[in-house]
Amino acid sequence: MAPKEAKTRQRRADGEMSRARILDAATEIAGERGYEGTSIGAVSAKCGLPASSIYWHFKDKDDLIAAVIERSFAHWLKVWQLPEDLTGRDRLMEVAVGTAKAFMDSPDFLRLGLMLALERRPVEPRARAMFVQVREQAFEALTRSLVDLAAGLTGDQVRQLAAYAVAGADGLFIAKEIGGDSVDLVAMFEMHGQALWDIAQRMIGEN
Amino acid sequence: MAPKEAKTRQRRADGEMSRARILDAATEIAGERGYEGTSIGAVSAKCGLPASSIYWHFKDKDDLIAAVIERSFAHWLKVWQLPEDLTGRDRLMEVAVGTAKAFMDSPDFLRLGLMLALERRPVEPRARAMFVQVREQAFEALTRSLVDLAAGLTGDQVRQLAAYAVAGADGLFIAKEIGGDSVDLVAMFEMHGQALWDIAQRMIGEN
Amino acid sequence: MAPKEAKTRQRRADGEMSRARILDAATEIAGERGYEGTSIGAVSAKCGLPASSIYWHFKDKDDLIAAVIERSFAHWLKVWQLPEDLTGRDRLMEVAVGTAKAFMDSPDFLRLGLMLALERRPVEPRARAMFVQVREQAFEALTRSLVDLAAGLTGDQVRQLAAYAVAGADGLFIAKEIGGDSVDLVAMFEMHGQALWDIAQRMIGEN
Amino acid sequence: MAPKEAKTRQRRADGEMSRARILDAATEIAGERGYEGTSIGAVSAKCGLPASSIYWHFKDKDDLIAAVIERSFAHWLKVWQLPEDLTGRDRLMEVAVGTAKAFMDSPDFLRLGLMLALERRPVEPRARAMFVQVREQAFEALTRSLVDLAAGLTGDQVRQLAAYAVAGADGLFIAKEIGGDSVDLVAMFEMHGQALWDIAQRMIGEN
DNA sequence: TATGAATGAGGTTTCATTCAT
DNA sequence: TATGAATGAAACCTCATTCAT
Numbered sequence: 001m002a003p004k005e006a007k008t009r010q011r012r013a014d015g016e017m018s019r020a021r022i023l024d025a026a027t028e029i030a031g032e033r034g035y036e037g038t039s040i041g042a043v044s045a046k047c048g049l050p051a052s053s054i055y056w057h058f059k060d061k062d063d064l065i066a067a068v069i070e071r072s073f074a075h076w077l078k079v080w081q082l083p084e085d086l087t088g089r090d091r092l093m094e095v096a097v098g099t100a101k102a103f104m105d106s107p108d109f110l111r112l113g114l115m116l117a118l119e120r121r122p123v124e125p126r127a128r129a130m131f132v133q134v135r136e137q138a139f140e141a142l143t144r145s146l147v148d149l150a151a152g153l154t155g156d157q158v159r160q161l162a163a164y165a166v167a168g169a170d171g172l173f174i175a176k177e178i179g180g181d182s183v184d185l186v187a188m189f190e191m192h193g194q195a196l197w198d199i200a201q202r203m204i205g206e207n
Numbered sequence: 208m209a210p211k212e213a214k215t216r217q218r219r220a221d222g223e224m225s226r227a228r229i230l231d232a233a234t235e236i237a238g239e240r241g242y243e244g245t246s247i248g249a250v251s252a253k254c255g256l257p258a259s260s261i262y263w264h265f266k267d268k269d270d271l272i273a274a275v276i277e278r279s280f281a282h283w284l285k286v287w288q289l290p291e292d293l294t295g296r297d298r299l300m301e302v303a304v305g306t307a308k309a310f311m312d313s314p315d316f317l318r319l320g321l322m323l324a325l326e327r328r329p330v331e332p333r334a335r336a337m338f339v340q341v342r343e344q345a346f347e348a349l350t351r352s353l354v355d356l357a358a359g360l361t362g363d364q365v366r367q368l369a370a371y372a373v374a375g376a377d378g379l380f381i382a383k384e385i386g387g388d389s390v391d392l393v394a395m396f397e398m399h400g401q402a403l404w405d406i407a408q409r410m411i412g413e414n
Numbered sequence: 415m416a417p418k419e420a421k422t423r424q425r426r427a428d429g430e431m432s433r434a435r436i437l438d439a440a441t442e443i444a445g446e447r448g449y450e451g452t453s454i455g456a457v458s459a460k461c462g463l464p465a466s467s468i469y470w471h472f473k474d475k476d477d478l479i480a481a482v483i484e485r486s487f488a489h490w491l492k493v494w495q496l497p498e499d500l501t502g503r504d505r506l507m508e509v510a511v512g513t514a515k516a517f518m519d520s521p522d523f524l525r526l527g528l529m530l531a532l533e534r535r536p537v538e539p540r541a542r543a544m545f546v547q548v549r550e551q552a553f554e555a556l557t558r559s560l561v562d563l564a565a566g567l568t569g570d571q572v573r574q575l576a577a578y579a580v581a582g583a584d585g586l587f588i589a590k591e592i593g594g595d596s597v598d599l600v601a602m603f604e605m606h607g608q609a610l611w612d613i614a615q616r617m618i619g620e621n
Numbered sequence: 622m623a624p625k626e627a628k629t630r631q632r633r634a635d636g637e638m639s640r641a642r643i644l645d646a647a648t649e650i651a652g653e654r655g656y657e658g659t660s661i662g663a664v665s666a667k668c669g670l671p672a673s674s675i676y677w678h679f680k681d682k683d684d685l686i687a688a689v690i691e692r693s694f695a696h697w698l699k700v701w702q703l704p705e706d707l708t709g710r711d712r713l714m715e716v717a718v719g720t721a722k723a724f725m726d727s728p729d730f731l732r733l734g735l736m737l738a739l740e741r742r743p744v745e746p747r748a749r750a751m752f753v754q755v756r757e758q759a760f761e762a763l764t765r766s767l768v769d770l771a772a773g774l775t776g777d778q779v780r781q782l783a784a785y786a787v788a789g790a791d792g793l794f795i796a797k798e799i800g801g802d803s804v805d806l807v808a809m810f811e812m813h814g815q816a817l818w819d820i821a822q823r824m825i826g827e828n
Numbered sequence: 829t830a831t832g833a834a835t836g837a838g839g840t841t842t843c844a845t846t847c848a849t
Numbered sequence: 850t851a852t853g854a855a856t857g858a859a860a861c862c863t864c865a866t867t868c869a870t
């Protein structure tokens with residue numbers, strides 16, 4: 001049905017601002033309902049702009065969700081700071097706890113990303129490719145950081161360690177999503193940090 | 208050209224078989240595309256029965272997907288056998304490797320379940336509730352098994368350990384889903400088993 | 415969806431009783447929702463018999479609703495007794511009040527009938543024809559009775575009077591349906607009886 | 622063959638006109654077939670706009686039918702003019718005859734309204750509420766007019782008279798709907814006017 | 829820089845009905 | 850005397866998208 005008059009009539013509409021409003025709405029909805037669950041109509045209703053305006057700013061739905069991922073990742077990188085020199089157990093634990101807090105602070109990015117990552121679609125959305133790609137970037141950064149932590153490990157071992165670190169983080173995020181308040185995410189991440197440290201030490205010892 | 212599977216019009220009514228065919232189709236599609244991505248039309252096309260017949264066997268889409276989860280979980284439990292007495296490092300590693308293999312053998316159940324678990328919908332699908340519930344069952348079973356492994360741990364510690372075990376498994380599954388052949392799931396699960404063992408030992412030592 | 419096990423398992427099912435159960439359910443639903451609003455599925459759910467059983471007892475939906483009208487009319491005739499000799503004002507008022515009570519006692523028949531009567535469908539349901547026909551019977555009976563009341567009126571005048579009597583009754587029924595408890599149907603019918611009496615007297619005077 | 626009405630694809634967006642076309646089609650169909658009998662598909666076919674366009678202009682079917690009632694009532698009020706001062710028998714007869722003519726001129730409004738009024742649905746359509754409401758307005762107006770006619774009546778008596786007037790009108794409308802050309806609606810309404818006059822006089826005399 | 833209106837495809841579900849048993 | 854299962858058509862409605870302004 002014809003949308004009722006928008007509450008705040010935008011005189012002299014500002015393109016950037018409209019784009020941001022659309023992205024805000026799409027981020028929220030997509031973070032909760034995934035790709036298919038995010039309809040242009042729902043985004044339009046949430047941001048107050050007509051659906052056709054969304055198509056002025058974004059080529060199509062795929063483009064919109066990809067932009068959501070892109071912006072969310074940039075935001076995420078601001079929240080989750082990985083130190084250049086990840087040396088020593090204490091630094092590792094700091095990063096672990098920081099990751100837990102970043103997850104709790106802005107879970108939408110990872111929730112949407114994981115939903116996208118799990119789907120197997122005939123034609124893969126650009127958004128999924130984008131998530132996998134930015135995730136890869138994060139993985140590379142983590143790998144570089146871990147080199148400092150675990151001098152004495154082979155490149156393969158470092159990568160395996162990084163993969164395990166990421167997997168654990170994903171899994172703990174899901175645990176928190178399912179368990180809600182009953183899950184102490186910080187404690188779980190401390191456990192994870194400890195596990196990573198132990199694994200690294202054992203690897204070094206075995207080399 | 209190879210002859211199309213003869214579209215044997217089911218004259219002889221065989222409800223159980225039809226139900227199974229519908230569930231087969233729905234399991235495959237939902238495992239790949241998630242809840243929203245699974246359309247009744249697609250299920251109908253895949254199983255050969257008209258959409259209206261699906262509604263003879265299932266009340267609605269929600270009911271169908273919930274049935275998919277239910278049956279997939281039963282199947283999963285047959286593939287993934289948890290020993291009653293999980294004692295010693297070797298047994299733990301066996302379970303870890305077994306889990307890896309079970310994941311590779313039938314990934315649809317967990318893929319669909321995780322997609323459901325991640326979604327935040329205005330009205331929660333029964334299927335999600337069902338997944339969370341069967342997952343809880345699995346968690347309880349694991350907790351019971353771990354008691355044998357780690358005599359000397361408090362109940363809270365065992366539960367934390369179990370939660371970490373499950374989270375790691377989820378995360379590694381996702382890593383495999385994203386990374387495909389480049390991920391050696393068995394090796395990763397061995398690492399996870401080792402990590403769990405280390406954590407348990409450390410906890411016991413600290414008590 | 416496949417209907418859940420019927421509560422009372424009918425061993426040695428009795429055809430007449432099944433038919434009656436179906437008619438009971440259909441009468442209730444059709445009396446509330448009209449022809450289109452009455453679905454075989456809803457009747458099936460209400461009477462506990464599968465839809466296919468309804469087709470064993472009735473040729474099609476049209477046949478079912480026609481049977482509802484037929485049975486309801488028979489029931490109505492039992493409740494609403496028109497005396498053979500409608501002579502004098504008192505008798506007229508008795509009939510008026512009796513009609514009011516009959517309406518309140520079993521409103522389903524007239525409600526469904528009027529809904530059917532008002533509809534203009536490309537192919538007219540048998541049920542509508544049946545209602546119009548039984549209504550015609552009632553009209554004829556009333557006309558015969560009124561002859562006694564109003565000796566001195568021409569045939570045309572009697573028929574006009576009967577038509578006005580029926581119209582008033584219909585209208586008052588509708589007023590009660592819309593107004594509910596706020597309408598005193600008996601009082602309104604007493605007014606109607608008085609009006610008919612006045613009209614008849616005036617007609618006689620004018621002849 | 623006469624050329625089909627050129628299917629002038631409305632390139633130039635003219636919302637008001639489209640809305641009117643939809644309402645025209647819906648009014649005609651709903652006036653003949655009632656709420657359930659009015660399918661969006663049929664309205665779409667009749668007005669030439671795709672079904673999805675109907676949903677641009679109206680939230681849902683309920684909204685559409687309610688709009689039909691609203692517009693039909695406005696139209697009805699233009700055709701049926703009730704004088705402010707309804708004094709004297711002649712004025713009353715004029716109104717009666719005017720009502721008969723208005724019914725014959727545009728029967729759709731009342732036919733649909735009565736069908737809606739008779740239905741008892743689990744969730745009441747907005748259209749029914751709207752009909753009952755506009756009918757109430759008409760009733761109030763009539764009550765006010767009758768005050769002039771019957772000075773000397775109590776408020777309750779005037780309301781009862783108005784209710785009887787409305788009921789008679791409804792009933793006569795139905796008689797015409799069923800009887801068709803065999804019913805002389807104007808003559809019947811003259812009878813009704815006379816009856817109302819007699820009742821009023823009798824009431825005044827009795828007070 | 830935007831948007832009102834439109835549109836065809838497809839979504840879920842219900843419909844009346846049939847048929848083999 | 851029934852009924853489980855099936856079925857095509859059609860119901861209501863939402864979808865992503867386009868286009869003229």
